[in-house]
Amino acid sequence: MKSTLLAGALLAFAAATSAHAQAIKLADVAELSGGGATVGTNWKNGIDLAIEEINAKGGVLGRKLEVSHADSQSNPGVARAQVQKALDAEPYVLLGPGYSGSVKVTAPLAAEAGIAQIMGGEAAELTQGGNKFLFRTSFGQQSSMPKVAKYIHDEMKAKTVAVVWVNNDFGRGGRDVVIKELDRLGSKVIADLSTEAGQADFAADVGKIKAANPDAVFVYLNEEESARILKELKRQGVTAPLMGETTLIGQKVIDLAGDAANGARGHVGLTTDAPVDLIKAFREKFSKKYNYVPDHNGLKGYLAVYMVKATTEKMGKVDSKAFADTLHGLTIKAAAEPGILMDVTFSETGDIDRQSFLVEVVEGKQVVKQVLPKVK
Amino acid sequence: MSNLFDLLVAGLATGAIYALVAVGFTLLWQTSQTINFAQGEFVMLPAFLMLAAMHAGAPFWLAIILGILLSMILLGLAFKMLLVDPMMRHGVLPLAIATMALAIGIKEAVKQFFSAEASPFPSIVPTGDISILGHIVSLQSIGVLALAILAVFGLTALLSRTSLGHQMQAAAQNPTVARIIGVPVERMILLTFLINAFLVALASLLITPIYLAKFSSGEVLGQAAFIAAIVGGFNQVRGAIAGGLLIGVLDNLAASYVSTQYRAAVPLIFLILVILFRPQGLLGRAEERTV
Numbered sequence: 001m002k003s004t005l006l007a008g009a010l011l012a013f014a015a016a017t018s019a020h021a022q023a024i025k026l027a028d029v030a031e032l033s034g035g036g037a038t039v040g041t042n043w044k045n046g047i048d049l050a051i052e053e054i055n056a057k058g059g060v061l062g063r064k065l066e067v068s069h070a071d072s073q074s075n076p077g078v079a080r081a082q083v084q085k086a087l088d089a090e091p092y093v094l095l096g097p098g099y100s101g102s103v104k105v106t107a108p109l110a111a112e113a114g115i116a117q118i119m120g121g122e123a124a125e126l127t128q129g130g131n132k133f134l135f136r137t138s139f140g141q142q143s144s145m146p147k148v149a150k151y152i153h154d155e156m157k158a159k160t161v162a163v164v165w166v167n168n169d170f171g172r173g174g175r176d177v178v179i180k181e182l183d184r185l186g187s188k189v190i191a192d193l194s195t196e197a198g199q200a201d202f203a204a205d206v207g208k209i210k211a212a213n214p215d216a217v218f219v220y221l222n223e224e225e226s227a228r229i230l231k232e233l234k235r236q237g238v239t240a241p242l243m244g245e246t247t248l249i250g251q252k253v254i255d256l257a258g259d260a261a262n263g264a265r266g267h268v269g270l271t272t273d274a275p276v277d278l279i280k281a282f283r284e285k286f287s288k289k290y291n292y293v294p295d296h297n298g299l300k301g302y303l304a305v306y307m308v309k310a311t312t313e314k315m316g317k318v319d320s321k322a323f324a325d326t327l328h329g330l331t332i333k334a335a336a337e338p339g340i341l342m343d344v345t346f347s348e349t350g351d352i353d354r355q356s357f358l359v360e361v362v363e364g365k366q367v368v369k370q371v372l373p374k375v376k
Numbered sequence: 377m378s379n380l381f382d383l384l385v386a387g388l389a390t391g392a393i394y395a396l397v398a399v400g401f402t403l404l405w406q407t408s409q410t411i412n413f414a415q416g417e418f419v420m421l422p423a424f425l426m427l428a429a430m431h432a433g434a435p436f437w438l439a440i441i442l443g444i445l446l447s448m449i450l451l452g453l454a455f456k457m458l459l460v461d462p463m464m465r466h467g468v469l470p471l472a473i474a475t476m477a478l479a480i481g482i483k484e485a486v487k488q489f490f491s492a493e494a495s496p497f498p499s500i501v502p503t504g505d506i507s508i509l510g511h512i513v514s515l516q517s518i519g520v521l522a523l524a525i526l527a528v529f530g531l532t533a534l535l536s537r538t539s540l541g542h543q544m545q546a547a548a549q550n551p552t553v554a555r556i557i558g559v560p561v562e563r564m565i566l567l568t569f570l571i572n573a574f575l576v577a578l579a580s581l582l583i584t585p586i587y588l589a590k591f592s593s594g595e596v597l598g599q600a601a602f603i604a605a606i607v608g609g610f611n612q613v614r615g616a617i618a619g620g621l622l623i624g625v626l627d628n629l630a631a632s633y634v635s636t637q638y639r640a641a642v643p644l645i646f647l648i649l650v651i652l653f654r655p656q657g658l659l660g661r662a663e664e665r666t667v
Binding site: 034037 | 493514588
């Protein structure tokens, strides 16, 4: 009896060990607390949803996906330590972080280890340093900001613009590109306002905008700060039209800012309100699982996992060293891989080409005003 | 000029909230020599108690009442009985360190049980604008300022015009003599803890719609109110009020006329100057220790 039990236990242990060995291990480092908690939580939930779906359908090349989540606390120093720890466990692919500053300090570690890093950062400089292992899940600022500047100049007819940005890698990167583009187009930047990450009180900044009296205001802050400045802009009665990027008109910002978000416009690479059937289905699945409507970071996390799936299936093998080479120049069609949601092409620098949207917040909802096609 | 007026109104509105919190600091110090480094977290927590009540289905007005009552029980009664009383006999410093630990505990608990993300919080003051001397001013700024000033004046009247207030002052100034003349000193001390809890709950109600409900939002407030209390005079309620308003205005003017990056440094530089040249605070009394 004892020997039967022992044999059974050994068999179960062997089966478990074998299943474990077969799993493809991914490592995620994200902003699960601190100023970027909204970003990181959405990103993480998007990853978990995609993995659950993929595993339910038999995994990738017959192997299940497994992910470990680590918290960067929205701090680049902590992110670096967490990424190093994650890389020591030799993951197949590294996912995250979402903040550009954290990506900047962790990308060299992943490159040195020869592990592909699929991240959420949008700062222009991230993919301009020749790193062959870094991939975006959304537009870089060099792709999105010219569209933003063109909209401010052509559609809003703004001759004068106030630019409010957050003083970190993300904010500085966006500010530099948009100011250059606005200058080129002939819109004059009459207020250039730097704010701090985590800033709670925007009364003085909005006072400066009010005094400058611009034709339009470009707001480029992280989500929570965007909500706070929207409330303050409303409180101080600033009526100039507001333009931003995804971080100004994301669902979380709308939830936090309430009425104050109405009328704000933004260029959005990814939105759960996009008139795309696969994105609508994603939004429904996500909302059902987590009881809230995701923002673009939920989409980014979800797409990151499907990028892993599509690339691995293209290779026909699980090979972390060949992964980055395969993803460079790869076009993934939504018809072939529905999880990728929209057709996407990855450049040699890890940047993406995909259709995008111009969105306005109307009565607390994102309304897509224009669909901008894929460039190539 | 218009910008300066806007900055002054916004600064006074924020400063009035700092004043509410700073008054709590001075009250606790005067009656029980408690330096409460968790005061910022005391402002953060009531908003979450009110949100929890709303999530449970309570309307906003009921959530406010429940939030204030729960705050008075947790941050007044329980704080005094479970932390201050046992630690007090070990001296001021261990108690101050214990309040630092409490601050971390409250923050982490809110993060754990609620969320690390910010949440929206409804405003008790309606949105809209009014015109004052030709300037458009938001009702919210005026409402926050008015409510905070009302609370502070109410407290000042309680302390200086009522028998209860006189007993509280007596208990603060000389507990031994107060006991001899029949003042229930322990009850008076408890009352100051309850008043502090009420003030922080009110501050929470006023500031959270602007700052959003977030586990870390107490850090900025606690620091600003602490500076305000020292600048104004730690042993005077009116000093804390003046300090709060001054820091609020100074912070806004610094952000506008110096730089956003150095805004946090300006009140600290001011604090250093006050400590160097008027250590008892702008309106404080010089105190000497008995040896």
